[in-house]
Amino acid sequence: MVDAILARSKELKQALTDFVYDAEGELATAFEKFVAEKLAQSQSKESKHRDTIVDIFLTHGQVGTKTPLELFIESKPELSEDDRQLILNWKRSFSGLFAIQEILPDGFKLINWLTTKLYIVKPNDSETLEAMSRLKLGEMLVTRIAPVEDYWTVFSPYVQLGNLGKPKLAVAIGNFRQNYKSDLYGDAPELLEEAWKSVERYHQDFLDFFGTDQMTLSGYHLGKKIAEFQDFLTQRRMDEVGLDPNKSLAEMAQEAGVSDEELTEMAEAMGLDEESAAKMMQNKAAAKMVTPQIELPPDLKKAEEVTILAHPRWGQMLLTTYTQFEALLKAEDLQSVKGADKLVRKYLTDAEVNPFVWHRLTEQYPTQLETVLRSFLQRPDFDLKTDLDPLLQEHHKPLEPELPDIASVPLHLHNLFQEALAEVSKTKAKEKADKKPTKGFKRS
Numbered sequence: 253m254v255d256a257i258l259a260r261s262k263e264l265k266q267a268l269t270d271f272v273y274d275a276e277g278e279l280a281t282a283f284e285k286f287v288a289e290k291l292a293q294s295q296s297k298e299s300k301h302r303d304t305i306v307d308i309f310l311t312h313g314q315v316g317t318k319t320p321l322e323l324f325i326e327s328k329p330e331l332s333e334d335d336r337q338l339i340l341n342w343k344r345s346f347s348g349l350f351a352i353q354e355i356l357p358d359g360f361k362l363i364n365w366l367t368t369k370l371y372i373v374k375p376n377d378s379e380t381l382e383a384m385s386r387l388k389l390g391e392m393l394v395t396r397i398a399p400v401e402d403y404w405t406v407f408s409p410y411v412q413l414g415n416l417g418k419p420k421l422a423v424a425i426g427n428f429r430q431n432y433k434s435d436l437y438g439d440a441p442e443l444l445e446e447a448w449k450s451v452e453r454y455h456q457d458f459l460d461f462f463g464t465d466q467m468t469l470s471g472y473h474l475g476k477k478i479a480e481f482q483d484f485l486t487q488r489r490m491d492e493v494g495l496d497p498n499k500s501l502a503e504m505a506q507e508a509g510v511s512d513e514e515l516t517e518m519a520e521a522m523g524l525d526e527e528s529a530a531k532m533m534q535n536k537a538a539a540k541m542v543t544p545q546i547e548l549p550p551d552l553k554k555a556e557e558v559t560i561l562a563h564p565r566w567g568q569m570l571l572t573t574y575t576q577f578e579a580l581l582k583a584e585d586l587q588s589v590k591g592a593d594k595l596v597r598k599y600l601t602d603a604e605v606n607p608f609v610w611h612r613l614t615e616q617y618p619t620q621l622e623t624v625l626r627s628f629l630q631r632p633d634f635d636l637k638t639d640l641d642p643l644l645q646e647h648h649k650p651l652e653p654e655l656p657d658i659a660s661v662p663l664h665l666h667n668l669f670q671e672a673l674a675e676v677s678k679t680k681a682k683e684k685a686d687k688k689p690t691k692g693f694k695r696s
Contacts, residue, residue, distance in 0.1 A: 255358075255374070257338070261400050262376040264339055265407070268310055271324050279323060282315045285645075292648035293603070294431040300409040301431060304347060307396055307408045311342045312434075319343070338400065345398035345407050346438025349428045352391050359403070360384070365392070366425070367440040368664060372403040380406060390415045394428060396435075418671050425665065433654045443662060448565075450660035455564040457485055465562040466612075468575055471555035475548045482546050546658070566608040567656030573598070577613070581620040586627055596628045600647045607644050607651055614640065 272283055290305045291297075313320050321343065325336055350371075354361035358381065359374030375381040384406075387393075392415070396408035413424055429436055437444040459465060461484050462477070469477065552558050552570055559574035576595060583589045599605045613621050614636060622636040625643075641651055 257400055258374060258376040258405055260335070261338060261398075261405055264335060265310075265376075267328075268320070268324050268339070269306070271327065272306075272310060272320050279315050279320065282313060283309055283320075286313050289645070289648050289650070293433075293650070295427065296431050298411075300411055304396055304408040304432075307345075308347070308434075311345045311398070341400075342398045342407070345396055347394070347396040347408070347428075347432045347435040348438065349424060350393045350395065350397075352387055352389055352393070355387070355389065360387070362393070362397075364439060365421070366428070366665070367437055367443060367662070369439050371397060373397050374400075374403055374405055376400075376405045384410070387412065388415070392416050392421070392424060394424075418668060422668055425668070436655060444655070447655055447659040447661070451567060451656055451658060452564045454567075454658050455562055457481075457488065458562050458568065462562075466559070468557050468559040471548070471553045471558050474558050474560065475553045478546050478548055561609060561612055563608050563653075565653045566606060567653075567658050569604065569606065569609055571604070571609070574609075578617070581613070581617040581624060586624060592624075593628060596624060600643075603649075606653075607641070607649055608653070610640060610644060 272279065275283065286309045287302070287305050290308070291302065294301065294305075310320050315323060321339055325331060325339060331339075348362075348364040349366055350362040350373075351365055352360050353363050353370070356372070356374075359372060362371050362373050363369070364371070375384055392413040393410045394413065395406055395410035397404040398407040416424060432438075437447065455465075458481070461481050548570075552572070555572045557572065557575060559571045561569040561571070561574075563569075573595065577599060580586070580589050580592055580595060583592075586592055599610070618636060622634065625636070625640075626632055626634045629643075631639075645651065
């Protein structure tokens, strides 16, 4: 049996959804644009994912200075104060990767794997409750939940992932990050703030080490410099917490209150050297968030040249064609440049060429870039100052940065990824060993 307030939440959610789908004018335009952009940026094409994107717009979309929730309430003066408050509380709704911790008569106790926060969640109709009753302890779900009084309800279709081992769970987290970037820490603003601070701090570290926010190197040399940068970061973090280089590992472990064996195990699990692990044990505050290891992708290591552009919010962009694009902008005759249109199209459509890259080119080559875009778009009146951002939005490029991969992650997620990698490595090693041909005589 579903509580009256849950049943009412379902009715209001349906009314809100109908309101948005039936809308015209500015709301309809904002809705279509939001859904199209989110679908273009995600990997999933499933109908459940599209429905969830619609639900995200319902609660977090923007129509001028107002949200669809506010417009809906304004259009329904007959709503009670309780209804209005219930709807406005949906601003706190978020998507999460949940594990079932406890099965309740009318719902579940769920933990959001991304932030380790717990929720009592109840479906708002008997059909969903019956379908979810077949779920088992430990199973993983991707869904969106919204507050109802002192508990939460299932706000969007749920995707059942089953019981996942560490490697598959790590993949699931990666997929979630790709599909729901804005909800990565949707229920933990403190973690999101720390992650953004880490991006800005990383940018300053980058400037301190490289001395510039833009450079072009061969992939081989860039790989070597990044390895040196990683060492620089490790040493800087150790210096920040006052790690005494003259102390032995045994002394550091003793001060941290752990045995030598525990320190070694921790280092292996986290993919750190033992000194870094000791540093983290000494400073528990620093251990809440961990900076990911920097690794240049294999294709970039082999590239003839890679241009790296750094920004305190967008992070670091690695482009193998940036100097080619510069050469295109410097050419006196655009038509004489082989593959010019293909390169411009690539920069407009590739996700890796984000608005920051375009704005950097605008700063460096304003006149030339405007000329190139006028020619490519066949728009002689194209104005770089007023038309560039709308053009980038047309090609599904978000104008505001999303959290880059270099951002620090909560310690429990870092450990999970390290353990998942270790498991995958062991499995591959075993498979390789099993495939080795036997030597000597075969037994018949």
